[in-house]
Amino acid sequence: MREMYDSDLYAEKNPTWHEEDAPWKAGHIERMIRKNKVPSETICEVGCGTGEILLNLESAFPEAVLSGYEISPAAFNRAKQKETARTKFYLNDLIGESASKFDLLLAIDVFEHVEDYIAFLKKIRDIGRFKIFHIPLDLSVQSVFRSRPIMNLRQNVGHIHYFYKDTALAALKDCGYSIIDSQYTASRLELPNQSLSSRLMRLPRRMAYAADPDFAVRLLGGYSLLVLAE
Numbered sequence: 001m002r003e004m005y006d007s008d009l010y011a012e013k014n015p016t017w018h019e020e021d022a023p024w025k026a027g028h029i030e031r032m033i034r035k036n037k038v039p040s041e042t043i044c045e046v047g048c049g050t051g052e053i054l055l056n057l058e059s060a061f062p063e064a065v066l067s068g069y070e071i072s073p074a075a076f077n078r079a080k081q082k083e084t085a086r087t088k089f090y091l092n093d094l095i096g097e098s099a100s101k102f103d104l105l106l107a108i109d110v111f112e113h114v115e116d117y118i119a120f121l122k123k124i125r126d127i128g129r130f131k132i133f134h135i136p137l138d139l140s141v142q143s144v145f146r147s148r149p150i151m152n153l154r155q156n157v158g159h160i161h162y163f164y165k166d167t168a169l170a171a172l173k174d175c176g177y178s179i180i181d182s183q184y185t186a187s188r189l190e191l192p193n194q195s196l197s198s199r200l201m202r203l204p205r206r207m208a209y210a211a212d213p214d215f216a217v218r219l220l221g222g223y224s225l226l227v228l229a230e
Helices: 009-013 019-036 052-060 073-080 117-124 141-146 148-157 165-174 196-200 202-211 213-220
Strands: 042-046 065-070 087-091 102-108 128-136 179-185 224-229
Touching: 009 073, 009 148, 019 052, 019 102, 019 128, 019 179, 019 224, 042 052, 052 065, 052 087, 052 102, 065 073, 073 087, 117 165, 141 148, 141 213, 165 179, 165 213, 165 224, 196 202, 202 213
Parallel strands: 042 065, 042 102, 065 087, 102 128
Antiparallel strands: 128 224, 179 224
16 A cells, blocks of 8 residues: 555645644644643654644654654645644654654554555654554444445545454554553544535534443444653
8 A cells, every 4th residue: 555655646635644633643642742741852743744733743842852754745745835843753664763862752543554564564663662553443333334434434445444442452562662651632523624424423523422432432433542662
């Protein structure tokens, strides 16, 4: 699936590169950092896209130096135009920069795209002291029953692995990570430009989540998982 990012295919299917989602994602990351008092003098993001998450975090952490690594030339070219004195972007595979060490490594909606995600997770483990992952929870009863949501994710945004909370956390633990904190993020409820079906599901999802968060997410989906690990 890497050819989707090496070519213009991903950009053709997703012309904004989801930049509109970046403030929402950065806000959740910022709160996770502050809640757990995570050192953030050096922050790196693997698969940074067009850089908007890092640029939002630059405003939140005025002492931080930020680095973004991206393999897609189209995304990198957009990010490079927005570089600042404290935020730099690199068209490179971060794994090839393994000598680098950061306070915090971000992998935001990334490893569900990677063919050998187990090897990927093991290789990036030592690049940052702390890691924050944002993982779409694509597997739910309704998504499996309908099938089309998962196939759309595969065809349009390149998800080739699908998780629910338990398998996402198990994958990280199996790769040597210690989980410090985790929480759901309501991606289908709070992100802009949602489909009609997602908008219609907002009330049922909110009501079910208020009663039992884990059951609601497994049944109806619509959430992602934010994880702080060491």
